[in-house]
């Protein structure tokens with residue numbers, strides 16, 4: 515039985531989702547004439563209390579568009595050193611927008627208002643302009659960590675005081691809602707723009723949505739075209755996104771329960787040095803040496819259980835909707851009695 519914990523992006527559309535895609539009404543979205551895309555954008559915006567939304571092919575694109583629309587070349591974005599926008603977007607901050615990054619060593623991928631305050635540049639010709647702060651919730655590279663609402667609100671107050679925009683990379687924001695208990699409207703109030711992924715835990719095959727004010731999204735739409743993200747009858751894809759928002763949000767708690775159980779199972783194994791405390795759907799397991807990592811990955815793979823090597827001494831398992839309870843039980847039972855001899 516194959517169990518794929520490499521990423522929550524490996525999910526495939528269900529029959530219900532495919533039916534919704536098949537019957538979508540479509541039009542030319544560059545003319546803003548695709549009714550299904552318009553509906554997804556409106557639905558997403560409303561969910562977070564914003565005026566407008568923009569459907570894009572990927573979360574990298576929504577983030578990169580947001581950075582471009584919030585800044586001018588020579589500006590800087592303040593973010594945690596583990597941020598997806600910095601680590602995993604091909605150097606796009608510099609390449610696409612001529613912007614530099616002030617990187618902070620946060621805790622678990624989370625930065626504080628006082629850390630940010632410490633790196634805001636004075637208005638002086640020597641310095642880049644600090645015009646944007648970007649947060650990631652949950653933080654991927656830190657292991658699915660979840661911000662507290664008051665921590666975000668303090669950052670928002672600081673951004674307001676310094677006239678900096680505040681962007682959220684919310685690729686897994688619905689996991690944060692499930693884990694932390696705050697709502698989409700609570701979060702919407704804190705940010706100038708939010709990027710949400712439909713193709714992670716929500717199970718759509720493609721797509722992210724950027725939400726913000728009418729004015730911001732107007733500019734973002736211009737940037738999307740410039741970045742080559744103007745799609746035509748992509749309502750077939752947006753229909754999957756609408757279906758995902760309607761059907762796949764509440765079940766994220768199952769992923770979190772599964773991740774917690776996996777974490778506990780690994781914690782009890784003698785050859786595991788540490789499991790990063792599980793906060794949402796990502797489990798990070800650490801070993802004492804690259805050799806142990808290799809042995810464990812070999813054993814898992816031989817049993818058709820698939821994880822991702824993150825560093826020479828750590829692996830990552832992500833739970834998602836394409837792990838059935840049978841698959842999960844099979845994998846858990848194997849891990850519970852894993853041994854190296």
Ligand SMILES: *Cc1c(COP(=O)(O)O)cnc(C)c1O
Nearest residue numbers: 572573574575598650654683685
């Ligand atoms: C996956 C992810 C994205 C977007 O990735 P794409 O593959 O471009 O859709 C952005 N931010 C975070 C934190 C992610 O985990």
